[in-house]
Amino acid sequence: MRLRQIEVFYAIMTTGSLRKAAEVLNVSQPAASKVLRYAEHSLGFALFERKGGRLVPTREAQIMLPHVNAIFGKLSDLRRLTHNLRYARAGHSISIGCVPSLGLSLIPRVVRSYCADHPDTEVTIDALHGSEIVSRIFNHDLDLGVVFGNYSREGLTAQHIGDIPLVLIDKEKDQGPVALTDIDQNRYLGLSEKDPTADLLDMALDEAGISATPAIRVRTHFMAAELVRLGVGCAIVDALTVLHHPGLPRPCTLSPPLSIKCTVLYRADYALSHISRDILGLLRHELDKDLQDLEAMV
Structure with a gap:
């Protein structure tokens, strides 16, 4: 099938009629x-049957649809890529992805x-989870990703910029270490199993002989912090x-202390732009500055 024939087939499948397509x-x-x-002539079989004035997909059309969806997904990726390349050409734009916690703390200040010094720069920020950030870096949607944890992928550069302490917040405790x-x-609020911090905590709990099922x-x-603020747990x-x-509540350090790496990600096959370096x-x-403030707090 030629691309135009695929377009017509896809449009009929998604709209449900030839007129709308x-x-x-x-x-x-x-x-x-x-x-x-x-298209049907070149394929040697029918894609639709007419029933009551409607086009009804044949079994063959239904089998083809997932493959056609994949093609249009790639075309969508290509359109997004060309858009990104077009508008980044002047070098005055940057797209940053960060995990939600950093989107509410570190990234806005940066x-x-x-x-303040570069008012003409176009900046786009997305709060995403780590796996989404990696995918979008490879797809040229993001120039930089700021995440918690280690991300080792071929074609990806990871720069460790600091270790963030993990702390307990509990209205019933105000002194550490704990x-x-x-x-x-019974009051412990857990993190999603997809979170790198959750993996670290689960290993630490296992080593301490604790079988926690929050x-x-x-x-x-x-979200965990807000639930603690509302008195739901710790x-x-x-x-x-x-x-x-x-x-x-006042945070308590842990015993033994635990911390999570803060990492900046970007494509290994591209040199960092001057904006990214800044x-x-x-x-x-x-x-x-934040880590210094934390020392005073805990």
């Missing part, structure tokens, strides 16, 4: 019908500082979330 493709209905006939065995497991699990540190979160989330420098600077 022609409207989507901005062609006349006879022209769309002609392309469909040519962007504020950068834009051993993992002293945490009330009744509540959340995907972000900020949680272990990254210290940056605590530093920038008002109304929380942002990276600001990330290190702002993170150092």
Whole structure:
């Protein structure tokens, strides 16, 4: 099948009629019908049957549809890539992806500082989970990703910019350090199993001989902190979330201490732009300030 024939087939499958498909493709209905006939002739089998004035997909069409969906997914990726290449050509734009906790603490201050000196730069920020950030870097949707944990992928450069302490927040405790065995497991709020921090905590709990099955699990540190603020339970979160989330109980350090790496990701096959290098420098600077503030807090 030629691309135009695939387009007509896809449009009919998604809209449910030849008339609507022609409207989507901005062609006349006879022209769309002609392309469909040519497609069926070249394939040697029918793609649709007419029943009660409607086009009903044949079994063969249903089998083809997932493959055609994949083709249009790739075309969508290509359109997005060319758009990104077009508007990044002048070098005055940057797209940053970050995990939600950093989107509520570190990243806004970095962007504020950068834009104060470079007001003409176009900055796009997305709060995403780590796996989404990696995927979008490879797809040229993001220039930089700022994540928790280690991400080792072929074609990806990972720069470690700091270690973020993990702390306990619990309205019933205001002094640390607190051993993992002293945490009330009946009130413990867990993190999603897809979170790198959750993996670290699960290993630490296993080593301490604790079999924890939290009744509540959340995907972000900020959500866990808000539940603690509302009195739902206690949680272990990254210290940056605590530093920038008002109304929380005083954080307690852990015994033994635990921390999660803060990492900047970007494609290994591209040199960093001057904007990315400047942002990276600001990330290190702002993170150092936060870590100093944390020492005073805990």
